[in-house]
Amino acid sequence: MLHTNNTPFAAIGFEQWKPDGTPMACIAARCSLLLHEGAVHYAGTQALVLADEFAGDPHREPMLKAGDLVPFRPGADITVIGSAHAPEPAREFEAAIRVGPLTKRLRLTGPRHWVHDGHWRLSEPEAVTEVPLSWRLASGGRIVGDPDGDADPRNPIGAGIVHPLYTSEKLEISAPQISSAEHPLSLDPARPADPEGVGPVPPWWQTRARHAGTYDRAWQDTHHPLLPGDFDYRFYQVAPPGLQLAGYLAPGMMVEGEGLLPGAARFRFRLPDLMPFAKFSFTDGREVTARLNLDGLHLDLREGIKFDLTWRAWIPSCPAFYRIDLELGRWDEVMAMGLPVPGAEGLEIA
Template identity: 35%
Template sequence: MSVENHTPFPALAFRQYNMVGELMGVVVARGTFKLTKDGPLQLADEQYPLVMSDTYEGDPHETPHLACTDLAPFKPGTDVTFVGASFAPGGKAQSSWTCGLKVGSVDKRLRVHGPRLWRARTRKTWRGLIDRDKEDALDGWELTPGDPVAYVPIDWRLAFGGRRDEGELEANPLGMGLVGQTRFKQQPEWPAPRIELEDQPIQSVTDRPQPAGFAPISPFWKDRAELAGTYDEDWVEKRHPLLPEDFDYAFWQAAPRDQIAEPWLEGNEPFELTNLLPGFENLRGSLPGLALQVSIEQGAGSQSGLMVLDGVHFYMRPGVGRVFLTWRCNFLWPEREGLPRLEMAHVVEGV
């Protein structure tokens, strides 16, 4: 549905039932901004359209989630995400370094590595005198240093995860680092994760760390899927088309849980990108200090309210290099009466 839009940002309105069966109006807007050094984000000349469905690099079950749909009805916090790569300090290839994403209350650091391996250590056994198949025994696994590289993609495929031998998926189903320890003779070397949380380094082949990354996560990953509620026969008979009673609106948060700001960011917070841009070891700036307001007349006088900032998405892949902000608001709209009016509420110098 359209809105009376008095902003430079693409926006739309839609209706959806809330948990108690009321028809709510939802207005969402997306702004496209450029980075500036030591200053607020600047409005981009080209405003990218709203994202109408989750976007992936390729097959959703094999490639990363690049952008989440803007058609979410409500997010209880602000997603802070980053898609891109980390670059070695000074531009010189290194085996390992740290990088960081900080926006307001969200502060997260990763350690990245060049390609590295889990390598089997073996020892000879007396059983080999009788049975050559038992000549070598596993004596543990060593983690090799990373090969020097100039950059590391911040890609879930390079963080810990994957599918276990018994078929069960890790929290990051795209990841790497699972080792078939019983197959050490056939495969003595296994790829090791190249991205880890700075304060939780992977030290053992048996470690099962949380996924380490900055990018959005898919709705069918464990951390989000467990918030979606129960869709069973009881739900079909008693609740449909409403959401299940155990549905959690945090399901719509596409950021990893440690990258969600609650309550929402106000929109003027400082940010810092550490080793996430070529040529800038630390790029500091701030959100643009911008607020949007929605008003609507439904026959009983005009009602208005501020939208909340529920998404800050740094998309630093080559050819794009933009920051996307999303705002959202909800209001009762049972009869679809009136046309939502969207306008700027506050702009600081620089936008």
């Protein structure tokens, strides 16, 4: 389906059907870059992510990257993997990521516990210089002592939840080390606050699963294998709340980090001037050219500053659909072409 790729990106063409049965010709592209001495450079390897990637067991370890075989996202995702850093040992400190109009600020602490001495209370945190930005250290997790092994559907791998009936008062229960800087951590361990984080969210967690639609007997009998009629494309948004942009990213948008590098060093750069566009061709001679939506910025700060950008486009297909050719231009050049952009129903006038 993807015939020519005249960009340095990794890209793939594929077909997917909408819930109403409309076939869609889709293209997805990914570019890996790095920041070195204040300038953005292409990374050495450009590769697609064909399936979601995890740090280990998907039901125990955090998600690292989302797969690229996604037909459409209604907005842009910003995610970060790495650690938060304090300039010197501290019991508590803050870190933040800013992208365009969005700011996500977290409060981090050293290890601490829920302890029971007549009632559950938080112990004093240890002093640390680094806290991994892992969902394992956020609110949520399994209900400690629950015979059914139930867990918080918002974050099943979180620090753990105290249950008044099931949790032994003799235990020290790990408490969250990551919370919102704007909203204090709940002091009731049986009623955990909303999980806070910056990493990608797996598809079976509540924030995404609620958009997956209804898979009941009626769907199985009358609609399978199509997506259910109440499927919402927000299901494909992998960023946590607070890091989903209404609309899309754009070249030149500012990206800033605070407390996300060793020594709490700050970083700042602009998204590069990269604007891919695609020509969709049909055997009957029709041609449609469209911009791709820049729908993902995925920062990997584990070693230096690396990041992936993802783009996507789709149009309604038919038996006469033939091929996709991917091209790359500068922002001003491509904008001057007046190309349509992908929307929920297909192409829209920008």
